[in-house]
Amino acid sequence: MPANSWTPIHVLNTDILLSIFTMNADIFSDRHAIHTTRITSQVCRQWRDLMLDTPSLWARLLDMEALYYISAHEWWNELIRRSRDAPLWIRAYSALHANRTDRSKHLRQLFIDIIHGNWHRIQKLYIDDHYSGFGLSLAMLCFPAPQLEDSDGFLPKKTAHAENHDQKREITPIFAGHAPMLRTSRFRGHTIADQHAPWLRNLCSIELDCEYGLRDALAVLSAASRLQDLKAYGIVEGYVSRPLPTVSLPHLKYFQYHGFPQPCATLLDHTIIPLGCSLTIQIVGYNIRELAQEIQRKLISVFNIFTDYVERYLQANIFNAIHICYWSNCSISVGMQNCVSGRMPAQFVPSAAQHFTFKSG
Structure with missing residues (x-):
């Protein structure tokens, strides 16, 4: 589509455009990042040339889940080609692809090829699920990164399991x-x-x-x-x-x-x-077969350390709000909103609080 020089968006300079394109090419915050970037590159010749000349945009789009739904296998390789030597962002999630279809096998092979052939380029690597078909092996990570x-x-x-960590391994x-x-x-x-x-x-x-x-x-x-x-x-x-x-x-x-x-x-x-x-x-x-005294001893040791930390925190900070949430069968949480920090006597701390909320269940 030809660019209309009078359209406001075409008045934006290159730096602003690239900033917008880069924000939209984030696979970790937008699962549609690949689709958005592809259609953006087809808006006009100016944008297309600019985007094709920015390898880092394409290098951030290696989302295996999104690629799974792109029909043309050639596009997978095209994405790698457009990224050139830019640092790679890779996200892999394959719970939807547990069945071994031809497509999932091809995508799995693409993932392995990217890892093996471009390990030195990877900047962000995120494998969502340990049941993932894109799981890593230790051997894949034993190279400089x-x-x-x-x-x-x-x-x-x-x-070995941590219980046996003193054993030679x-x-x-x-x-x-x-x-x-x-x-x-x-x-x-x-x-x-x-x-x-x-x-x-x-x-x-x-x-x-x-x-x-x-x-x-x-x-x-x-x-x-x-x-x-x-x-x-x-x-x-x-x-x-x-x-x-x-x-x-x-x-x-x-x-x-x-x-x-x-x-x-x-x-x-x-x-x-x-x-x-x-x-x-x-x-x-919790193990209901454990002795009640043993459970109590372990929990008290945690509680004592936690309360000691809270006490030191209260002595070192001025705050204007306290929020306590207590659930008798599972948890207690204490939240404080600071207005300024500084050493002060513990006895003066409560007078600084202006708001107090308590929830229980």
């Missing part, structure tokens, strides 16, 4: 120890074997799951001292034969724990977090 910034996926279990260095740009690591089902890998110190966000024992988890956290976001799910105690180290995470802003009470208490007891950090704890895994 110079561009990788964000990673999220499930790896087949290759190491095969050590395979992920990313061959080289991922200088990596800021987010959420590879579930795999323990980071090289706990001295230099890329750990650059991480801003990490997720640790039940593959980790307490010692391995603390070793990784010790190396990742710049963390701002930590999620721990189902960490197990493991066999603790010697005292555990204490780890300081001075930059942590969000700490979320979901799992058993005793590992939670031990992990919190050996982790120093700043007073401004948001702390969320969800305890699971």
